[in-house]
Amino acid sequence: MEASTTTSTTPAETSLLQEYTKGCDLWAEIEEACCSKDPQYKQLVTDAIKAFQTAAVIVKMTDLYSKNEELNDINTASLQFLSIPYYLGCLYQKVPTLEHSERLAQMKLSKQYLDEFTETCIRLKLFTANDIEAMKRTGEAPPDVRRTEKIERYKREKELNEKLKVIMKQKIDKSILSMLDDEEADDGEFERETSILLLQLSAIKTFEALNLVKQEIEILEHMIKLMSENNGQLPVVPKPEPSQFKPLVIGDPRHQIAKNAFRPGWNLPTVSIEEAGMIDYQVALEQQKRTQEKEKQYVKGKGKGEWKKIRNY
Secondary structure, three states, rough: OOOOOOOOOOOOHHHHHHHHHHHHHHHHHHOOOOOOHHHHHHHHHHHHHHHHHHHHHHHHHHOOOOOOHHHHHHHHHHHHHHHHHHHHHHHHHHHOOOOHHHHEEEHHHHHHHHHHHHHHHHOOOOOOHHHHHHOOOOOOOOHHHHHHHHHHHHHHHHHHHHHHHEEEEEEEEHHHHHHHOOOOOOHHHHHHHHHHHOOOOHHHHHHHHHHHHHHHHHHHHHHHHHHHHOOOOOOOOOOOOOOOOOOOOOOOOHHHHHOOOOOOOOOOOOOHHHHHHHHHHHHHHHHHHHHHHHHHHHHHHHHHHHHHHHOOO
């Protein structure tokens, strides 16, 4: 049986909604920001983390969810708060830092929150059977398998986004009709379907986010190990020796065919008539200069016979 969509709101739930909404608004600003080096960007990330962490504390204090309940048992107003660990996991990846040790600590926190969200999605059956199979896989999958899985997740993400657009349009149309009829619109059904679709989208994005976190943790741990063995500095990587062979560049044969399509069968001139005349002129000047030099040698006493030899040279 589907959970009821109308319940009384407690002060704790009001604070939870306020902190969650604040975090989501800051998340939207962060996603639109273009420079992560801007001090304002770092402050946005810090404030968003604080808002979602406060919301997470309220969720635990109020025992908002039970480990035994299914998706249909959760109240519509509470569905959106299931994504708090997802946002925290993504936000810790966005904190700009310089120290490797600090970055490693943040990546481990990110992985912790993303793992928590993943467990929730598995329990509530927000993942497909293929998703769960990929999670349970030990070791790295072959490239073709990874590519197929990535394409499949991309298609699902696109479909979910299309469904969200349709739902939002239906919600707007219903609100307009309610305003014309002077009635209050009941958005409970739309809110529930929207929340579930957003959770499914977050579940798909968690795959990529977790992969990136795991890879960065491995790299950071390796770098920190190298630095500990080299007095706190990364070892200098030796420059590769230059290759004795020129790289073989294989171009697209279609470009070469198109280039030669209207080329005649004989060699075309590489210079213009004016340029050819200038070259001949320079050659004549050079020849005249050499002749004058040889005439000077004759004047110095080499004789007529010798001059003839020089002129014929």
